[in-house]
Amino acid sequence: MIRTDRLMTLLPLPADCIAFEEFQGGGGQSECPQGILMELLGSLQHPYIYPVLDLGFFPTDAHHYACLVMPFNPRGSLKDLIYKSQWNEPWSRKYTRKSTCLPLSQVQRLGRQILEALLFLRERGIPSHGHLHSGNVILQNGVARLSGLENGLLGLNSRVNAIVWSRSAPDIDNIDVVCFGHLLFEMCAGYELTSPQPTPGHYQLDLERYPQVVDVLQMIFESPDGRYPTVEELVLCDIFRNIDLRELRGTCVPVRVILDCWGLQKQTPEIMVECVGGDAWLGKKFG
Secondary structure, X not given: OOOOOEEEEEEEEOOOOHHHOOEEOHHHXXXXXXXXXXXXXXXXXOOOEOOOOEEEEEEOOOOEEEEEEEXXXXXXXXXXXXXXXXXOOOHHHHOOOOOOOOOHHHHHHHHHHHHXXXXXXXXXXXOOOOOOOHHHEEEEOOEEEEOOHHHHHOOOOOOOHHHHOOOOOHHHHOHHHHHHHHHHHHHHHXXXXXXXXXXXXXXXXXXXXXXXXXXXXXHHHOOOOOOOOOHHHHHOOHHHHOOOOHHHOOOOOOOOEEEEOHHHHHOOOEEEEEEOOOOOEEEEEOO
């Protein structure tokens, strides 16, 4: 028997989170969102997606929590790599030490893997991750695996929202592209960008050794027509185009789930999850 370690995380949830409500499924039967969300998360199998093994909800009189179980990974996150920290160090200390600028080859490889993960989510009908940052990119055997998918499905706010959404409303519709730009900057500069977009000073002082990265960041943040590039367009950039994706060789991931969760992330009037091949579905009306 092979012993594998697991990591259990408690996520605080707002009292009005949809996870604590029942929904009417097919035939008028009540459906528990825990099973529906777990079936959805379990269906997102991909080399660049970090798996969720189990999900539970614990409502109390004072607080509400989601309990998330994932494989334990001692290498930690991309942010741990950048700051040379250990996964179990206190948050208040481990990201205050001098950070590391990653070599261009590593930025290219990890960046392309993250873009492939975003493309996979779009193919599955999930138009936005919404919580893309270096702490939500797990490194496993040198491979970037995107985590934090449950945050958007539970309607939680991202800690990067205050920065990346401070420019204008259209940013919301391009949140993953904007967040990818911030992530790309952090990998090269060694620290988080605390402004909505890089300044000329950032390019000159922090990214002088990364002219190809500067080109991508200007494509994201300084388009002459004000249009953000798509994830597909970013993949075609010279810096990412010819990266060897050996993890995808021989991989065949069947399309099993169609999801329209954009309403969930934007809190619009209606949300629906349909599990193809089964009878589970989720519908929610917001008042």
